[in-house]
Amino acid sequence: MKNYKLIATLLLGLAVAPFAAAQQFEKQAYDKACGSCHNTGIGGAPKLGDPNDWRPLVAAGMARLYKSALEGTPKGMPAKGGVDGRNFTNSEIQAVVDYMVDKVNVALGATAGAPAGAAAGAAAQPLPPVQYNFNRLLKPMDKRNLPPSQDGIHDPANDGTLMLQPPLQGMADLVRSRFGNNTDWVASFLGKKVTPRWERDNPFAEGMVMDLDILRVPKAAVQDVLFPHKQHTEWLDCSNCHPAIFVPQKGANIISMPLILLGQKCGVCHGTVAFPVSECAKCHSQKKAAAAAPQKAAGKP
Structure with missing residues (x-):
């Protein structure tokens, strides 16, 4: 009898081990690609484990959830969660979605013991494609700079x-460029090809141009960011950004790529009316x- 119990225990362990490993991978993948937004609900992202946030999404079907995760959403979620998730396969991303859905324990009409994601996926109906229009300056080349009647913005x-x-x-x-809408607006301004007005009713009004550069040092292993006030204040009044978007105080602003991709901070303009964030080197x-080399202690070799 003891031998049978030992064999049963070993078989149970062999069956559980792959499941545990899969759960561990899903957790690690979630932390890497999704946690920065879904842990806190930033930018309207459904919070992990919050049934109220997830119930309507799950009710729409797992097919739609998978599509949103793989292709991004109009609200600003990048495909596969952004740069950190792009190396995951489609199947791995779908597994992470299942992991997130399992955390909320939403009633899906699944049979007892069946995985929630599988049951919802089987019952899902075909849905219209989700248009990824967060960054309209990243449309295909043949879809850029369309006439107003075809641009999807104006009423035809x-x-x-x-x-x-x-x-x-x-x-x-205007001066051409290879990014955004293929116009270098700063170069065009410097070349006097465009002359923005400071006041709509007064063509002679003059604004205040601030020639001040700010250096931001990201913690990530990427080059530092130089923010030039001059190029911005030649077009915009200070009140366009301060204090609603940026608090004019050192250390008072948290700026990250997830926030920018969600249309906050720099993303309020860049990706909509200014060059897109795909141009990293800009x-x-x-x-x-x-980094300074560590100094040797006095008297020691």
Whole structure:
């Protein structure tokens, strides 16, 4: 009898080990690719383990949840959670979604003992594709700078839309670039090809241009960020950013790529009306200072 119990215990251990390993991987993958937003609910992300946040999402079907995780959402969640998740396979990302759904224990109509994700996936109905339009400057090349009646922003049925100048016609004489909407606005401004007004009703009004650079040193192993006030204040009044977006006080602003990708901080403009965050070197332009070599104690070799 003891031998049978020993064999049963060994078989049970062999069956449980892969499941435990899978759970450990899902937890690690979640922490790497998803936790920065879903742990706190930043930017409206459904919080891990919160049934109220997840119930309507799960009710819409696992197929939609999988699609959102793999392709991103219009609200700003990047595909596969962003840079940290892009090396995971589609199956691994789907496993992480199952892990998150299991944490909320939402009633899915699943049969007893069946995995929640599998049951919901089997019952899911075909859904229209989720359009990833968070960063409209990253549309395919043939979808950029469309006439107002075709850009998805203006009402094509409105007669006034047809009176608007097509972007390609209006930007034909501006300095070209390889990013965003293919126009280098700063170079165009410096070349006097565009002359923004400070006041709508007063063409002679002059603004205050601040020539002040701010260096931000990220903790990650990326180049430092140089923020030039001059290029921004040549276009914008200080009140456009301060204090609603950035508190004008040292150490008072938390800036991270997840926040920017969710349309906060720098992402309020970059990715919508300014060059997209895909151009890393435009901001991360300064080499990190070399770390000082440790000094040897006096009297020791």
